[in-house]
């Protein structure tokens with residue numbers, strides 16, 4: 001999955017021949033899973049039509065502050081457009097547009113939007129060889145960088161003038177790759193390793209039967225995805241679920257029993273920066289696992305159960321710098337029981353689910369949790385989707401690491 005997936009990209013197009021390549025650029029952004037809006041300078045419409053771009057981006061295109069021919073015209077809100085964007089890519093950026101960005105000369109909607117935008121801005125210059133080399137262009141590059149913009153270097157090759165050299169706008173594929181690499185490099189949890197447990201465990205009775213529970217695994221999978229989207233390298237140790245996860249930063253380790261989960265967690269915990277135990281691990285397992293299928297010869301059957309190892313508590317015992325998060329699912333004396341678990345399992349944070357809260361628990365897509373930290377400070381949260389709770393949990397890790 002591309003790091004651009006779900007991102008809102010505003011593409012600003014200024015009037016250079018390379019504007020014809022922006023149709024491909026919009027398609028690449030859409031294919032990467034981004035939402036795209038386009039803002040154009042009037043001059044760029046000589047090189048590519050707004051209709052092409054609105055069709056490809058599936059959004060209206062803005063090229064002026066209002067439509068002159070329409071007497072009922074509404075003002076195109078550049079402030080709103082600038083605030084909408086997660087990133088603003090100006091491609092192609094002509095020498096004229098860059099000079100205006102530097103001086104703040106907002107005589108068109110692209111520059112007005114640029115001045116209103118609060119998101120990261122990327123500039124892909126395109127011009128002829130000598131314009132590219134001109135001291136005033138170099139001056140623009142320096143000032144644009146000083147204002148916090150990122151310049152996507154132009155490429156060398158044949159130019160529209162027939163000359164050969166530097167100044168061609170980076171190819172759309174290269175702009176996409178540049179953005180992905182740059183954004184990935186700046187993700188807050190980049191370089192951090194996070195272990196997550198998810199799902200139920202199955203404790204075998206005989207070769208065909210087991211003791212299990214109804215955990216869907218969704219909470220743990222959402223946490224793994226939220227951590228990966230913030231740049232962390234995630235090991236997701238999962239009991240049997242119907243879920244799948246597709247992210248290059250997530251290594252999925254499938255396990256069945258609590259003993260398998262214990263072993264997998266201990267293999268990956270030593271070099272983790274944080275661990276989140278969202279699995280519903282069986283507390284007991286059959287003491288003896290029958291080698292053959294148990295026949296129904298008797299009118300009743302006794303199964304002797306023994307305690308499983310508490311994986312989270314075992315991680316709490318050996319933890320060094322790791323930020324350790326556990327879950328608690330309680331039905332009575334919730335806060336007190338959760339606090340006792342923080343101590344018993346040596347946790348930094350516990351996420352308390354109360355079954356008394358409507359919308360919380362197994363098989364639901366929402367969760368109402370209370371965070372309690374190691375100083376026993378309580379933070380009750382609203383009813384949220386599991387994705388939102390996952391993000392809240394990841395935000396706690398980010399806060400701990402001050403990123």
Ligand code: CTP
Pocket residue numbers: 197258277278279280281282283308309310311312313325326327328329341
């Ligand atoms: N947990 C674990 N290994 C176990 C049991 C639980 O890692 N064998 C983890 C769960 O993933 C969860 C936390 O411990 O993060 C809380 O588990 P819970 O079942 O609520 O608490 P218990 O310690 O089992 O206590 P009790 O059943 O008495 O409430």
